[in-house]
Amino acid sequence: MYAYDTLDRTFVAQRTAQFREQVRRRLANELSEDEFKPLRLRNGLYLQLHAYMLRVAIPYGLVSADQLRALARIARRYDRGYGHFTTRQNIQFNWISLKDAPDILNDLAAVEMHAVQTSGNCIRNITTDQFAGVAADEIEDPRPWAEIIRQWSTNHPEFSFLPRKFKVAVTGSASDRSAMRVHDIGVRLVRGIDGAIGFEIWVGGGLGRTPMIAQLLRGFLPKEHLLGYLEAVLRVYNVEGRRDNLYKSRIKILVSTLGIERFRDLVEAEWTLTSGPGLRLETAGIARMQSHFRAPPYADMPGRSREFEAKRLEDSAFARWAKANLFPHKQPGYAAVTISLKPIGGVPGDLTAAQMDAVASLADAYSLGEIRVTHRQNLVLAHVPQDRLHDLWRALDALDLATPNLSRATDIIACPGMDYCGLATARSIPVAQRLSERLAALDEQYDLDQLSINISGCVNSCSHHHVGHIGILGLEKGGAESYQVTLGGSSAEDAAVGRIIGPGFGAEDVVDAVETILITYLGQREDSERFLDTVRRVGQDPFRRALYKQP
Amino acid sequence: MQIIRLIEGQPATDIDVWTRIDDGEPLPEYAPTMVSLARWRSGRNDLVRRNVAVGVRLASHETLEGLAGDLERLDLIALDFPNLNDGRHFTTARLLRERHGYRGEIRATGQVLRDQLFAMARCGFDSFDLQAHQSAESAREAFSEISVVFQPAADGRTAAHAIRTGGAGAHFSAS
Ligand code: SF4
Numbered sequence: 001m002y003a004y005d006t007l008d009r010t011f012v013a014q015r016t017a018q019f020r021e022q023v024r025r026r027l028a029n030e031l032s033e034d035e036f037k038p039l040r041l042r043n044g045l046y047l048q049l050h051a052y053m054l055r056v057a058i059p060y061g062l063v064s065a066d067q068l069r070a071l072a073r074i075a076r077r078y079d080r081g082y083g084h085f086t087t088r089q090n091i092q093f094n095w096i097s098l099k100d101a102p103d104i105l106n107d108l109a110a111v112e113m114h115a116v117q118t119s120g121n122c123i124r125n126i127t128t129d130q131f132a133g134v135a136a137d138e139i140e141d142p143r144p145w146a147e148i149i150r151q152w153s154t155n156h157p158e159f160s161f162l163p164r165k166f167k168v169a170v171t172g173s174a175s176d177r178s179a180m181r182v183h184d185i186g187v188r189l190v191r192g193i194d195g196a197i198g199f200e201i202w203v204g205g206g207l208g209r210t211p212m213i214a215q216l217l218r219g220f221l222p223k224e225h226l227l228g229y230l231e232a233v234l235r236v237y238n239v240e241g242r243r244d245n246l247y248k249s250r251i252k253i254l255v256s257t258l259g260i261e262r263f264r265d266l267v268e269a270e271w272t273l274t275s276g277p278g279l280r281l282e283t284a285g286i287a288r289m290q291s292h293f294r295a296p297p298y299a300d301m302p303g304r305s306r307e308f309e310a311k312r313l314e315d316s317a318f319a320r321w322a323k324a325n326l327f328p329h330k331q332p333g334y335a336a337v338t339i340s341l342k343p344i345g346g347v348p349g350d351l352t353a354a355q356m357d358a359v360a361s362l363a364d365a366y367s368l369g370e371i372r373v374t375h376r377q378n379l380v381l382a383h384v385p386q387d388r389l390h391d392l393w394r395a396l397d398a399l400d401l402a403t404p405n406l407s408r409a410t411d412i413i414a415c416p417g418m419d420y421c422g423l424a425t426a427r428s429i430p431v432a433q434r435l436s437e438r439l440a441a442l443d444e445q446y447d448l449d450q451l452s453i454n455i456s457g458c459v460n461s462c463s464h465h466h467v468g469h470i471g472i473l474g475l476e477k478g479g480a481e482s483y484q485v486t487l488g489g490s491s492a493e494d495a496a497v498g499r500i501i502g503p504g505f506g507a508e509d510v511v512d513a514v515e516t517i518l519i520t521y522l523g524q525r526e527d528s529e530r531f532l533d534t535v536r537r538v539g540q541d542p543f544r545r546a547l548y549k550q551p
Numbered sequence: 552m553q554i555i556r557l558i559e560g561q562p563a564t565d566i567d568v569w570t571r572i573d574d575g576e577p578l579p580e581y582a583p584t585m586v587s588l589a590r591w592r593s594g595r596n597d598l599v600r601r602n603v604a605v606g607v608r609l610a611s612h613e614t615l616e617g618l619a620g621d622l623e624r625l626d627l628i629a630l631d632f633p634n635l636n637d638g639r640h641f642t643t644a645r646l647l648r649e650r651h652g653y654r655g656e657i658r659a660t661g662q663v664l665r666d667q668l669f670a671m672a673r674c675g676f677d678s679f680d681l682q683a684h685q686s687a688e689s690a691r692e693a694f695s696e697i698s699v700v701f702q703p704a705a706d707g708r709t710a711a712h713a714i715r716t717g718g719a720g721a722h723f724s725a726s
Contacts, residue, residue, distance in 0.1 A: 005715070007699045007711040007714065007715070008699075008711070010698065010699050011697065011699040011701075011711075014696060014697045014698065014699070015697065017696070018696045018697065021696075022666065025689075030686075030689075034635070035635065035664060035666075038635055038636065039666055121636060121638075151701045151702075151711065151712065152701060152702050152712075153701075153702075154701045154702075155670075155697065155700070155701065156701075156702055157641060157669070157670035157671075157673035157674050157700075157702075157704050158638075158641045158642055158645055158670075158674055158704065159638070159641075160638065160641070160667075160670050161635075161636055161637065161638025161641065161667075162638060227702075235642055238638060238639060238641070238642050239614065239639055239642050243636070243637055243639075273650060278703045279702075279703065282716060284716055285712060285715070285716045288715065288716070
């Protein structure tokens with residue numbers, strides 16, 4: 001993983017000191033809240049319903065065991081003993097007081113972490129595939145590129161006051177696990193016609209009030225030009241993006257207003273003028289960055305572990321977990337393990353300090369001391385020898401972290417909603433909890449695999465409900481919560497925005513509605529067809545009839 | 552009125568010698584004169600004939616379009632920030648310095664916050680209209696809080712990436 005050098009350490013230390021001074025000026029009233037707001041936001045600090053929330057950056061979701069232990073300490077010392085992992089592969093602490101924030105940033109800096117640009121109208125944390133570097137279908141590891149972009153975007157003087165937030169995802173595989181096409185920019189490693197590896201650049205994806213799927217901006221960009229090209233895109237956006245209306249200020253609106261061709265012309269024209277040597281990446285620099293992400297020292301092992309096969313036959317609970325939560329590893333004899341943060345009836349993405357410490361120890365013991373956060377709010381131990389999977393599973397089970405539900409009906413993505421978030425129009429956590437309880441049995445009986453249910457507490461769509469196979473959006477109607485349901489969304493390579501099925505449901509009825517949808521699916525599905533494919537094949541009518549009791 | 556000025560990269564407090572002339576107002580005889588883009592366009596000949604320094608101020612939605620050929624006649628370009636969030640002129644300043652090679656003064660006016668000064672300086676601004684309630688002493692410190700930069704900009708600082716590959720300025724340089 002990327003290791004800081006003196007320059008990185010100096011920057012983070014100076015930035016922390018700078019923020020401490022800004023907080024001091026705010027507390028002494030030398031800064032008004034209006035003036036302070038953009039400053040605290042770009043340091044990860046939000047004002048929520050009950051307290052400040054601090055969002056800590058986890059660049060492309062990668063943390064070391066020591067860093068996770070530091071997060072556990074922060075959860076204990078400054079929060080209420082837990083943290084919440086987000087769809088941006090970050091972690092949020094929900095009960096922070098302003099005066100503590102500089103000390104927390106200090107503690108983070110000690111383990112090479114920070115909260116820089118996790119909020120505000122700037123380039124946000126770069127996200128990627130949680131299986132980067134281990135996936136067999138990978139063209140190239142996307143993490144060095146994510147880190148190159150992260151550094152370039154850090155404290156970028158020109159792009160610190162953009163029209164709106166700006167999110168970039170990078171993927172190195174054909175199957176997109178990074179939700180690249182719902183980002184402002186999606187960068188995808190591809191092989192060009194002559195065999196050289198470069199990038200596809202996608203632009204204008206995003207959710208919120210006006211969900212859009214990114215369009216292809218450039219089919220092939222040579223590697224050395226990545227930053228020059230991104231700078232051109234950002235510059236066009238900074239100048240041309242709307243600033244008069246919060247809901248029309250994302251780059252997706254600019255792209256759709258101009259049309260992709262016109263937007264492309266502007267970018268290419270800008271790029272030919274900015275593509276001087278200043279931002280060109282040299283081979284040596286790329287290689288140095290890649291060396292930070294070299295494959296760890298794996299042991300030589302047979303491709304199939306006898307131990308693992310035997311335990312699977314012996315222990316059906318283990319077999320069930322192994323079926324759901326393992327991902328094939330490119331190194332023979334290894335597997336990537338997903339730790340579900342979606343216990344039945346639990347709060348999606350929450351982890352207690354004690355669990356963080358325990359996961360850190362397990363990462364040290366089983367997975368080369370490294371943990372990854374996924375955009376589905378789960379954790380991954382990416383390098384586990386198959387021989388040791390059963391031991392690991394037992395340890396996880398004892399921590400209540402072995403729920404065998406990855407990408408299943410109860411692997412629900414939910415934002416904090418009305419329980420914490422100042423922008424919420426409805427609760428999302430309690431809905432997720434009740435749904436999880438209701439669907440657990442149905443899943444066990446009918447194998448509700450490859451299903452994504454996403455719940456957002458307002459139109460900002462932090463849980464990406466538009467691209468959930470089943471999306472739930474909590475609104476407020478006449479003083480009561482009303483949940484709007486969409487079907488058929490996807491954030492993968494077949495990205496699509498789901499369609500609203502009909503009138504919303506009250507808080508009491510939405511769980512029944514989802515159950516009805518799934519029962520309808522079970523009646524319609526052919527063989528082991530995914531929910532999404534059934535919806536695409538049969539359309540919305542059967543679901544609508546079942547939900548609204550139409551003939 | 553007080554401004555902050557960067558002199559060879561070092562911030563100093565200075566007196567503002569420029570007179571802002573509104574559209575329709577008569578031109579002063581001697582004082583360095585700052586006019587709007589519209590006034591510059593309509594009264595360009597009168598303005599240059601006087602042999603007095605001329606500056607143009609651009610509102611946040613105005614760009615350099617049509618102004619590139621005039622730059623060498625302008626001693627000052629004032630870029631206005633109507634609020635804390637409008638960052639368009641960060642781009643304008645970089646374009647002035649890096650694309651057009653403008654050597655005159657680039658001033659930030661309007662809602663200029665102490666905590667934006669560093670980014671502004673990196674983009675090529677070299678003078679700043681500080682709002683009355685902000686402390687000049689504290690503002691001067693804003694330029695030296697951060698010493699590491701991660702991308703080339705108009706200030707010619709060497710980015711971290713270039714320092715690491717050893718070619719100070721050879722790789723990531725802006726000159
Ligand atoms: S979707 Fe809305 S309620 Fe949920 S976290 Fe985002 S802003 Fe808050």
